[in-house]
Amino acid sequence: MTYGWMGNLLRLNLTDKTFKVEPSKKYFSYIGGKGIANRIMYEEVPAGTKPEDVANKIVFAVGPNTASSAPTSGRLTISTLSPFTKFNAIVDAHMGGDTATQMKCCGYDAVIIEGSSDTPVYIYVEDDKVEFRDATHLWGTTTTIATKEITKETENGTNVTTIGPAGENLCNLSCVINGIAHCGGAGLGKIFGQKKLKAIAFNGKKGVQLADPKRVKELNDYVMKDLIGSNNNHVVPTVPQSWSEYDNPRSRWTGHPGMTWGAAEGGPVVTGESAPGQPTLVGFRCQKAVFDFGAVAEKYTAKMTGCTFCPIRCYASMAVPQMEKKWGVPGRHANTCLGNRRESPLFLTYQDVEEEGDGKMMAGMYSAILDDDMGLWDNYGELLATLSYFMKDDYKLMKQILTEEEFAAIDWTKRETGDLTFLNDIVACLINPEHSLYNLTMGAYYVSEKYHDILGDDYLHSQAMALWGPLGGKRHHGNECAAQVGMLTNILYNRDGMCHTIVNITGSGLPYDIQRIIIEDLFGVGALDKPANYTPINEAKVKFAKFGVVRQVLHDSFTLCNWVWPMTFSPRKERQYKGDLSVEAQYMSAITGGDWTEERLDDAAERIIQLHRAMTILQAGTNDMRNEHDVISNFIFDMDPDKAPFTEGTVKLEREDWQKTLTLFYREFGWDEKLGCPTRATLEKFDLKDVADELEAKGLLPA
Structure with a gap:
C-alpha cells in the first residue's frame, strides 16, 4: 500500500475530450506539489513553447501531506508557462481553499490538463468519474455565477475552480478562483481561457492513507500546543495579555479580550486570550479584518475563515449591509491581505457612510468583490502600481496611451470624489481587448516593452512599481526584509x-x-x-x-x-x-x-x-x-x-x-x-543527468 501519496495522476485532454489514469510513483522523489508539477512540465512541454500554444499544459499537483490533517495542509500548486514575465518561463500558482483536498480525495496526486477545446467546457471529476461538460451557458459569467451554477449541476460538496471574463478575454493578469474568494494567480486564467476551459470541479470521497496515524495526531497536537502562532506565524500578540512576555502592535496575533467578531450570527463573539497550549482557541488569534482595514472593521466581521485544515483562519468574512444599500453590491465577502484592497488606493478620497474610515474599508471590499468576480489578478499589487503610475501627473501617461474618445468616456471625477463605480468603469476597460487599457494587464515587463518610447527604463526600475527586477516580478518581501x-x-x-x-x-x-x-x-x-x-x-x-x-x-x-x-x-x-x-x-x-x-x-x-x-x-x-x-x-x-x-x-x-x-x-x-547556472556535477548530484544532457546539447551547460 502507498501511504501519503494516492499513486495516480489524471491526464485530461481537452482536444479530444478523453482522460487517462496513470501511475504517479515515478514522481515521488520530487515530493509532490511544485516538485511533481515542475517535473511533468519539464518532461512534456518543450523549451521554447509559448504560454498560448496548444502544447503548453496546466498541472495541478498536491503532496503527501495534503489532506493528512496536519495544520495548514490544504495547499495546491498549479504550474504552467508565465504569460506575464520575460522569457515566458515556468511559473507556479499557489492556491488555498478546498481544491487541493477535493482533488486528492478523488484519488490523484496530479492532474494534467493538455490540448485545447474548440468550444467552452468545464471538467467534472468525482472520484473515478470524469466528465467534459459543455460550458457555453457559463462563458461570459462571473466566477461567482459560474461557481453557483456548476455547484447546482454537480453533486453536493463539489469544489469549483473557475475563471471569469478576464481569463476568457485572455488578460495576462488573470487568475482562477475557487470557493468564490481563493485565488490562483500567475496568469493562470489566461491559460484556462486560451484552452476554452471555464472551470474544473472536484468532488472527492476517498480517504488518504497514513503510515502512522497515531504519530500524525501526536505531531498535530505538538504543533498546535507548542509551535504555531498566528498568521505568518507571528508568535506575540498585538497588545499585552496575561500570558505574554512581549507584545507588538504590528503582529497579526490580533485577537484579545474585548476584540470581537462583531457581526457574528447570534451576536458578537469575543476573541479573548488564546494562550499557547490551548489548541481549540487558535482560530481566535487572527482577527484579520482589523489588521487589514483598521478598527472600523471589527463590528462588520462575521467570522474568520480560510483553507481546509488550517487553524489560523486568516480570511476575514465580512457582513456590510451598507454596501448593498449604497453601492448595489453584495455586502458579504471574504479575503485577506492585499486581496482586501486591490485597486481601491486609486481613489483620492473615500465616501464614508456611517463613520469615519468605513468608506476606505468598503472601497477595499468593493474592489475585491469586483476583481474576484472578473477573475482579474492584481499580481501582489502590480496592477495597482501600474494604474497609479499611468494616472500620476494629471493623467499625463494615461492620455498618451488612450485615444481621445477613450479618455473622455471615463468619468475621472468619480476617482476624485470616491465614487466606487469608478472601479467598474476601469475594470470593464481593463478586461476589454478592444480598449487601450487592456494593455496594462499584460504585466509590467510587457507594458514596458509596448510603451518604452514614453516610459524609458524608469517604469520598470522605479520605487513606485517596486518590482524585484526588470524581469517583471513584483518584489515580495525583498530588501526591506532582512537585507x-x-x-x-x-x-x-x-x-x-x-x-x-x-x-x-x-x-x-x-x-x-x-x-x-x-x-x-x-x-x-x-x-x-x-x-x-x-x-x-x-x-x-x-x-x-x-x-x-x-x-x-x-x-x-x-x-x-x-x-x-x-x-x-x-x-x-x-x-x-x-x-x-x-x-x-x-x-x-x-x-x-x-x-x-x-x-x-x-x-x-x-x-x-x-x-x-x-x-x-x-x-x-x-x-x-x-x-x-x-x-x-x-x-x-x-x-x-x-x-x-x-x-x-x-x-x-x-x-x-x-x-x-x-x-x-x-x-x-x-x-x-x-x-x-547549475553545473553538470551539481545536476548529477541531484539525479538530474537527463537535464544536464539537454543543457549540454543546447550549449547551455557551463564549461
Missing part, C-alpha cells in the same frame, strides 16, 4: 517570490535580539541584520537565504502553507521562543512510512530548485542568469539618496556588494559562480 537575504528569495522565480520563510521570522513580533540569537545559532554570526541597519554580505546570510527558498519549495511541494511554516519560532517562553525545524521531516516519515530526516527532505526540495533553475535557462535560451535573469531594480540601490548603503535608517543595497552576494549564493547552490 540581501530577502532579495535573494525573490530572484529564483519567474514571478514575485511569494517566499514567506524569512518575513515570518523578521515579522514574528519578537524583539530583534531574541530573533538574532535563534537565527545565528542556526546559520552563523551575522545572519540577521537589525531592521534598517544593514551590513555587507557574509556567508551566514547566504545560508539563511538558501534555507528560506528551500523551505518554501518544500512547503509548496509537501504541501504546507508557507504563510505560516516553517516553525522557526514558538510563542512559548519556556522554549526560549525556539521552534522546531524538524517537524516537516517528522510528518513526512509518519505519513509515508519512510525514514526522512530534515537534511534528506531539504535535499529533495533543493533538487526541485535545481530543476526549476535549469528549466528557466532552457526557456530563456541563455545560461547567463546573473546578467539576464537575476538583475534587480535600480531603486533598490538608489532609494534614500541622502543615505549611504549600510548606514542606519535605510534598507537600500549597494551594487558591488550585490554582485558579491550573487557569487556567494551561486556557490551555495553549486552553480557556476560567474553565470549562476
Whole structure:
C-alpha cells in the first residue's frame, strides 16, 4: 500500500475530450506539489513553447501531506508557462481553499490538463468519474455565477475552480478562483481561457492513507500546543495579555479580550486570550479584518475563515449591509491581505457612510468583490502600481496611451470624489481587448516593452512599481526584509517570490535580539541584520537565504502553507521562543512510512530548485542568469539618496556588494559562480543527468 501519496495522476485532454489514469510513483522523489508539477512540465512541454500554444499544459499537483490533517495542509500548486514575465518561463500558482483536498480525495496526486477545446467546457471529476461538460451557458459569467451554477449541476460538496471574463478575454493578469474568494494567480486564467476551459470541479470521497496515524495526531497536537502562532506565524500578540512576555502592535496575533467578531450570527463573539497550549482557541488569534482595514472593521466581521485544515483562519468574512444599500453590491465577502484592497488606493478620497474610515474599508471590499468576480489578478499589487503610475501627473501617461474618445468616456471625477463605480468603469476597460487599457494587464515587463518610447527604463526600475527586477516580478518581501537575504528569495522565480520563510521570522513580533540569537545559532554570526541597519554580505546570510527558498519549495511541494511554516519560532517562553525545524521531516516519515530526516527532505526540495533553475535557462535560451535573469531594480540601490548603503535608517543595497552576494549564493547552490547556472556535477548530484544532457546539447551547460 502507498501511504501519503494516492499513486495516480489524471491526464485530461481537452482536444479530444478523453482522460487517462496513470501511475504517479515515478514522481515521488520530487515530493509532490511544485516538485511533481515542475517535473511533468519539464518532461512534456518543450523549451521554447509559448504560454498560448496548444502544447503548453496546466498541472495541478498536491503532496503527501495534503489532506493528512496536519495544520495548514490544504495547499495546491498549479504550474504552467508565465504569460506575464520575460522569457515566458515556468511559473507556479499557489492556491488555498478546498481544491487541493477535493482533488486528492478523488484519488490523484496530479492532474494534467493538455490540448485545447474548440468550444467552452468545464471538467467534472468525482472520484473515478470524469466528465467534459459543455460550458457555453457559463462563458461570459462571473466566477461567482459560474461557481453557483456548476455547484447546482454537480453533486453536493463539489469544489469549483473557475475563471471569469478576464481569463476568457485572455488578460495576462488573470487568475482562477475557487470557493468564490481563493485565488490562483500567475496568469493562470489566461491559460484556462486560451484552452476554452471555464472551470474544473472536484468532488472527492476517498480517504488518504497514513503510515502512522497515531504519530500524525501526536505531531498535530505538538504543533498546535507548542509551535504555531498566528498568521505568518507571528508568535506575540498585538497588545499585552496575561500570558505574554512581549507584545507588538504590528503582529497579526490580533485577537484579545474585548476584540470581537462583531457581526457574528447570534451576536458578537469575543476573541479573548488564546494562550499557547490551548489548541481549540487558535482560530481566535487572527482577527484579520482589523489588521487589514483598521478598527472600523471589527463590528462588520462575521467570522474568520480560510483553507481546509488550517487553524489560523486568516480570511476575514465580512457582513456590510451598507454596501448593498449604497453601492448595489453584495455586502458579504471574504479575503485577506492585499486581496482586501486591490485597486481601491486609486481613489483620492473615500465616501464614508456611517463613520469615519468605513468608506476606505468598503472601497477595499468593493474592489475585491469586483476583481474576484472578473477573475482579474492584481499580481501582489502590480496592477495597482501600474494604474497609479499611468494616472500620476494629471493623467499625463494615461492620455498618451488612450485615444481621445477613450479618455473622455471615463468619468475621472468619480476617482476624485470616491465614487466606487469608478472601479467598474476601469475594470470593464481593463478586461476589454478592444480598449487601450487592456494593455496594462499584460504585466509590467510587457507594458514596458509596448510603451518604452514614453516610459524609458524608469517604469520598470522605479520605487513606485517596486518590482524585484526588470524581469517583471513584483518584489515580495525583498530588501526591506532582512537585507540581501530577502532579495535573494525573490530572484529564483519567474514571478514575485511569494517566499514567506524569512518575513515570518523578521515579522514574528519578537524583539530583534531574541530573533538574532535563534537565527545565528542556526546559520552563523551575522545572519540577521537589525531592521534598517544593514551590513555587507557574509556567508551566514547566504545560508539563511538558501534555507528560506528551500523551505518554501518544500512547503509548496509537501504541501504546507508557507504563510505560516516553517516553525522557526514558538510563542512559548519556556522554549526560549525556539521552534522546531524538524517537524516537516517528522510528518513526512509518519505519513509515508519512510525514514526522512530534515537534511534528506531539504535535499529533495533543493533538487526541485535545481530543476526549476535549469528549466528557466532552457526557456530563456541563455545560461547567463546573473546578467539576464537575476538583475534587480535600480531603486533598490538608489532609494534614500541622502543615505549611504549600510548606514542606519535605510534598507537600500549597494551594487558591488550585490554582485558579491550573487557569487556567494551561486556557490551555495553549486552553480557556476560567474553565470549562476547549475553545473553538470551539481545536476548529477541531484539525479538530474537527463537535464544536464539537454543543457549540454543546447550549449547551455557551463564549461
